[in-house]
Amino acid sequence: MTDGRPRIGVIGAGAVGCYVGGRLAAGAVADVTLVGRQWLADAVVDHGMTLRELDHDDFVAAKDIRFGVDMQALSSCDVVLCCVKSGDTANTAAQLAGILRPGAIVVSLQNGLRNGDTLRVHLPQNPVVDAIVDFNVIMRDHAVFQRTTSGPLTVETKSEPQHQVWVDALRAAGLEVVEVDAIEAEQWTKLLVNLNNAINALAGVPTREMILCRPYRSVVAMLLDEGLDVLEEAGVRTAKFRGVPLRVMSFILKLPTPIVRLVIAAQLRMDPEARTSMAQDLERRRLTEVDFLNGEIVSLAESNSRDAPLNRRIVELIHEAERAGEGSPNLDAKALLQRIRPQQAPAVTDG
Template sequence: MPHPGRLRPDAVVVSFRNGLHNARLLRDGLPGATVLAGMVPYNVARTAPGTFHQGTGGALMLDGAPASAPLVAALTAAGLPVEPRDHMRQVQHAKLLMNLNNAVNALSGLPLREQLGARPYRTCLALCQEEALAAFAAEGVRPARLGPVPARLTPRILRLPDALFRRIAAAGLRVDAHARSSMRDDLEHGRATEISSLRGEVVAMAERRGLTPPVNARLVSLVHEAERPGGRRSWSGPELLHALRQP
């Protein structure tokens, strides 16, 4: 977190971290500062010290408040696609739905394109998203539409046979062969993952509304197990799907 004494009084801080509450946490820690929410839609993986690989495309999104205008202009001038949005809460919930694949990908041990090309892994993600969408609805939040398909239809598309899925989702799933989730990188380098601030948020939200999210809760447990030395970090699609469907 930036140190309050090192910021100019007119500084604008934008949080591009995953999760729903980072902007609020920054506001709490930086009283008086202008803090805006942002969102990074694409996958970035650390491939070597000082080297990062962008495996998917998309435009940065951030709060469309007037205070963001100078940053939007600077990013545009630098050639970075950026899109101001008026309803960042809905955008962040939509990104959280996307982030639910991070744990599935991490436990698959596969590049994103290969993992998303396999129906059993996609079914795991569909189960997770259905629980999340139910929790969002109970909270009165309709996630923003970030791609060609409304969020509520995504679980149905994920369950399609592989050939049909590739035809329908091709435009929205341009993923290069090397892309993988940052959570997989965390596991391989022995770092704590962000599972609690992502999938754990879905579990907490659902339970707060009296719902039961067994699939997401189970994945939280599996990732925490994988974080431990000697923990299992590689699951086939059928194995993971079977584990998530266990009562």
């Protein structure tokens, strides 16, 4: 603790990590250290950090936050928020094992299901907490981190007093935090919702535009239905998403656009420029997390001797785009339907 404040670090400080770390620094509720890429560290030194909310901006001066590229900077932290891509978790955890002090808490703010378990394998002396980021952040030039959707941080409940300190800090920083006793069902729900990330990446359009296009929604609903079928056959339980059962969500996605527009307005605040993290990864020519999202559905299906052909095809299309290295292929809805179901592409019109 520093001056009574927890020392909170962020490893893999990108869009989400910088936003959450920036909120903690802006509220002066924690002593914050960010560790990420050199170009981003340079941008923060040059410009400070702008945290763009849905209705206002906050600013963190460079002097009020530490941003480095060496994990050693996290050695004195009480809590470390892990925000690296899922494919980097094992390597990151192995390095942190020689840096973090025993007892330092590690919180996984990552997509996918298995990051917490991977962290526990490599960090046996550190309590690991699973959490879910239920909002979207995009990174703009000059160290601007723009939150583009509403939603909470969902955190696995822990009874030990040291855990409440960092949860309280997040709340004091203005972040909504929901604590749940059993997070696995919530993680599966977030994964199913995130199946749309790949569609957004392949379409190359803002998330809101995608959701308000009925043909795109039909593809998202197909992936969701297939995922739910796979989970039900495997006996995996899911939670509601913002109070809505996922089967009901799939039904809503298939409704005419004017109805969907009303539902979105009631359930979710969304910036018109919002894009998923996978779309941002393709645009930056980085490997995506598709294997840890749609690929997880494929793997679960295979473990039960069945197939998930739609999600499997989406994984293939994303990998094709990664190898091409040209950003999004900008597939319109008709082209996308033809790619995933060439013999059975339904004629879905907008409206």
